[in-house]
Amino acid sequence: MSGGKVVDADFEPCDAFDFSNVARNIALVDCGMRAPKTTSTGTTIVGMCYKDGVVMGADSRATAGNIIADKDCLKVHKLTDSIYACGAGTAADLDQVTKMLSANLRLNELNTGKKARVITAMRHAKQHLFKYMGYIGAYLLIGGVDAVGPHLYDVSANGTTMAKAYAADGSGSYAAISVLERDYKHNMNEADAKELVQRAIEAGMHGDNASGNSLNLVVITIEGARFEGPIFPGFCKRPTEIELEYKFKTGTTATLKQKTFKYEIVESMDIY
C-alpha cells in the first residue's frame, strides 16, 4: 500500500440506509479491492396504449451474471385489478417496491372509497424512489386504466417519471423500442396492439442475451385486466422428442456359435 490517505466521511445516522461502512469501502477500493457487482434481472419490458386501454408485457429470464437464474421469472406485477407494473432492474428491489405500491394503493382505495388512479401509483413510486437517490434499482413501467382513461408511465430508479404512449425498458429496450418506433400508431385495436407488443419483446429476446425464455402479456381495459402467459415464441420452443427404436433387429449381427445354458430355478423373487 503506497502512501496513506485519510478519508473524511461524516454521516448523520438516519432511518433509511446505514452508511457507516462507506469510508471503509472507499479505502478498500483504493487498496485495490474490486467492489462487488450488484445483480440485475436483465430484461425486456414493453408497454403501449391502444384504443381501449393498455397492453404491457415482459420476458421471463432472470440472470445472475452469465447464468440464467430463473427461466420463469414473473416480471408483470399486479398493483390493483386495473393497474399493473412491469419491472426491470434489481429483482429484490422490484418485488419489494411493487408489494409496497400494491399495499398503499389498496389503503388509498379503502380510505377514499374510489378506485385508485394510475397516476397515484406513479406518484407513490416516484416519491419513494427519489428519497433513496437511485440506490433502490427499480425501473418500472406502470400502466392501467382508471376513471380518467388509459395511462402508461415510465418510472426510473432515481425518480424520473414520464407519461408515454409507448415505452420499453431493461437491457433489451433498445431492440424493443425500435420495433415500437417503426410500427406504433395511435388508436390501434387490441389484436394489433398485442401483436406489436409481442414482436417488440421478441426483438428484445432475440437481440439481448439477458432476455428470453418466454413472455407474459397483460391487456388492461376499463372492464379489468386479462393476464396471458407464459407464451413461448417459436424460437423458444424445445424441439419435440423423436421416439426412435434404438434396438437392433435380431439377425443384424451374424451368429457364429450358439450355446444354451439351463439354470434350475431354486427360488425366484420379483424385483421392481
Place this chain on the structure above:
Amino acid sequence: MEGIDKPLTHTLDPTCTGTSMYALVYKDGVAIATDRVCSYGKTARYKHIGRQYRVNENVIVAFGGDHADFQWLQNVIERKELDLKCYDIGAKLTPKGLHAYLTSLMYYRRSEMNPIMNTIIVAGMHPEPTYDNLVPFIGVITPRGVGYATKHVATGLGAMLLHQNMETVARSNDYKLSRDEAFALLRKCMEVHIYRDCTADNEYDISSITKDGVTMEQPQQVIGSWEISELNNQYE
C-alpha cells in the same frame, strides 16, 4: 523531460465523430446508408459531409468514429489503389483484399496503443474468382482491429437499436430483398435512428454496389412521424 513515470502516450479520445452506419446484402448487391454529420461531442459540428468513400467501381468504404483519422485512412487507401496500378493499369482493390489490409492496419495501430479511432465498413462486389462472377461482400472492422464479414450490419448506437430489426426483415426473405425493399429497410433504419440517437441527423447518403458498379444516390432527407407529440401533454 519524460521519465519512466510519465511515458509518451497517444490520445485515445476521438474528437469529431460520425455515428451509426447501416449496410445490407440484397439480391443484386450491397446497399449502405450513413447520415451526413460529424459531431463534436453532442454538437452537430460539420454537417453535409459524406461518410462514404468510393474506392473503385466495386468497393465503398464507410466510417464511423473520428473524422480526421478517416481522412488519413482515405489517403492511405487511395495510395494503395495507385500502388497496384503502378504494376498493372487495370488492377483494382477488391473488397476482401482491402478489408484484410485495413484489419491488419487497425490491429497494428491498436497494438501500438495509438489506435485509428474508427469503425469501418468495406462494402462491395468481390470477384469469385474473376470479375465475371461478382459476389456481394460486407466486411466490418472495429476500432480494436477485429475484422469480420457479414450479410447485414448496424454500427454505433444503431447496433443496439436496429441490428435485430434488420436481421428479422432481411432473414425472413433469406437476404434476397429487391433493391426497393432493401432501400426501404435502410430508410426505416435511418428514421428510427433519428428518433433515438442524439448525435444523428436527418440528411443521409444511401449507396448501392452491384455488378454494374457503384451508385451513390443524392443525399436524402427523412422526417419521420411526430404525431406522438400531440398526445403527450401530461405533467405529473
